[in-house]
Amino acid sequence: MGTGDSFDAVVVGGGHNALVAAAYLARAGRRVRVLERLGAVGGAAVSARPFEGVDARLSRYAYLVSLLPVRILRDIGATVRLAPRQYASYTPDPADHARTGLLVGAQSTFAAVGAGGDERGFEEFYRRCRALTKPLWPTLLEPLRTRSVARDHVLAAGHPGAATAWSELIEQPLGRAITAAVSSDLVRGVMGTDAVIGTFARLGEDSLDQNVC
Ligand SMILES: Cc1cc2nc3c(=O)[nH]c(=O)nc-3n(C[C@H](O)[C@H](O)[C@H](O)COP(=O)(O)OP(=O)(O)OC[C@H]3O[C@@H](n4cnc5c(N)ncnc54)[C@H](O)[C@@H]3O)c2cc1C
Numbered sequence: 001m002g003t004g005d006s007f008d009a010v011v012v013g014g015g016h017n018a019l020v021a022a023a024y025l026a027r028a029g030r031r032v033r034v035l036e037r038l039g040a041v042g043g044a045a046v047s048a049r050p051f052e053g054v055d056a057r058l059s060r061y062a063y064l065v066s067l068l069p070v071r072i073l074r075d076i077g078a079t080v081r082l083a084p085r086q087y088a089s090y091t092p093d094p095a096d097h098a099r100t101g102l103l104v105g106a107q108s109t110f111a112a113v114g115a116g117g118d119e120r121g122f123e124e125f126y127r128r129c130r131a132l133t134k135p136l137w138p139t140l141l142e143p144l145r146t147r148s149v150a151r152d153h154v155l156a157a158g159h160p161g162a163a164t165a166w167s168e169l170i171e172q173p174l175g176r177a178i179t180a181a182v183s184s185d186l187v188r189g190v191m192g193t194d195a196v197i198g199t200f201a202r203l204g205e206d207s208l209d210q211n212v213c
Helices: 016-027 070-076 116-139 147-156 162-171 174-181 185-196
Strands: 009-012 032-035 087-092 101-105
Touching: 009 016, 016 032, 016 070, 087 185, 101 185, 116 147, 116 162, 116 174, 116 185, 147 162, 162 174, 174 185
Parallel strands: 009 032
Antiparallel strands: 087 101
8 A cells, every 4th residue: 555545444354254244345336445454355264275295175264154145145255165063063072082073964973972962952052043043144144133122023023932032042041041941061051152252251140241142
C-alpha cells in the first residue's frame, strides 16, 4: 500500500470473516484493502502440513463448516467444495490408556468406553438442541434479535421440547443439562467441548459465557 492510496475500508486480518466482509464491500462498489500479517489468508480455516515428510493436511482450528450459509457463497460468488464425513469426533479413553475411545457418528462406540447407557441421553440432548437451532438458523443473516424476540420465535416454531431446550441452553449453566443428560465423564467431556470451545469458560459458570458458543 503506497502513500496516497485511499480506500473506503481497510480490513485488518485476513481470516474467513474478514474475507467475506471485504468481498461484500467490494461487491457493493467500495475500494477495500485487506491487511494480513501472515503469508496467506484464511486464518484458522487454513489447513497445514504439520508433520515433515507426511503429506497429510490437518485443520488448524476451524475444521467443521457448520455455520456457512449457502446464501453467503452465492452473494460473493465463491466456490467452496465441502467434504462431508461420517464421524463427528473420536475421543481416546484415558482410563484405558487410549487403547479404545468414543467414536461419535455413523457407528458410535459408547459401549466401548463403558457408556452404552448414555447413547440415548446423548442423542436426546442433541435432538433438544435442534428445537432451538432449526428455527434460529435462518435468522442468522438477519439483524440480531433480542433475547425475548428470539425466544418467541423459537417457541412459535412449535417443537414440543422448545421451552425446556431454551431454558437449558440459554438460561442455565450448560453444564447442568449435560450432567443431567449423561453420566459418563468422557461423554460429558465430548458434549462440553462442543459447547465451550473458544469461550475459555467453565461449563458450570454462572456467567453463562459457556452457553454462547
Ligand atoms: C480450538 C478451536 C477449535 C475450533 N473449531 C472450529 C470448528 O471446527 N468449526 C468452526 O466453524 N469454527 C471453529 N472454531 C472457531 C473458528 O476458528 C473461528 O470462529 C474463526 O476462525 C474466526 O474467523 P475469523 O476470520 O474471525 O478469524 P481468524 O480465523 O482467527 O483469522 C484472523 C486473521 O487475522 C490475522 N491477524 C490477526 N491480527 C492481525 C493484525 N494485527 N494484523 C494483520 N493480521 C492480523 C491472523 O493472522 C489471521 O489470519 C474453533 C476455534 C478454536 C479456538
